[in-house]
Amino acid sequence: MEDQVNEIIERLKAKDFIGLELLIEHFSFNIISAIHQILNRPEDKALVDDVANETFYKIWKNAQYYSAEKSSFHTWISVIAKRTALDYKKKDIKHQHLIPLEEKQAELAAEENTAFEQENFMTLIDELKEEDQIIFLSYYYYNEEPKQIAENLNLTTEIIYNRLSRGKKKLREHLLKGGKTHDDSEYF
Structure with a gap:
């Protein structure tokens, strides 16, 4: 598994789309699980797909900043997923309270x-x-x-x-x- 993770990281850093496909294939469950920890109400379900897509994009865009010395790849992508979900949740709450x-x-x-x-x-x-x-x-x-x-x-x-x-x-x-x-x- 560690070899696969290293391959995913290298391909993502090289902006190789195969790396993104491998990320989705191997880490979708982990990312969705992290998102569900934040977006856990029934009315949040509609946001999960958008948050997952945004998370994959952020990982793709920021792969060059990943450092194995600071955290594991799994932890790094989970933090990105949780922060993205939290941002969406804040926007959704703010939107609900604003009345035109x-x-x-x-x-x-x-x-x-x-x-x-x-x-x-x-x-x-x-x-x-x-x-x-x-x-x-x-x-x-x-x-x-x-x-x-x-x-x-x-x-x-x-x-x-x-x-x-x-x-x-x-x-x-x-x-x-x-x-x-x-x-x-x-x-x-």
Whole structure:
């Protein structure tokens, strides 16, 4: 094996493509294993091939700097693989935290619209009787099922559906008349 490693090193230093082929043939498993030590989350799997290719390129490009006196060839290529994987991981994390300005502005606008809609919803349900407000909040805001609301208020599910229907009608009429306050007795 040592003779093969020496041949790979010499061919890489001479920029002989056979050396690169031999490197891939004999050390792919070691390089991929080193990469997987850094890129170990399921979402990192997409980066492994790119990191491996980059690692092979770096080894090819920097083979003349390898010194057997400083480390074994296996250690040297493992360090290159790990550093390359770490660089990719840092870039990926940084990329995930950056939101383009247009997206951030759209996100802020959506948040403002949601807050405005919630405020309008709360103002609008003020037009309903207290028990109907509870029903509306439970159903539309907290996404509770009519059966659960009925149990909480000691009413039947049919009454909950009727109150929701009449409440929607009242609120629709309120909106159509320009948001003017009506006497609850007109509708219930």
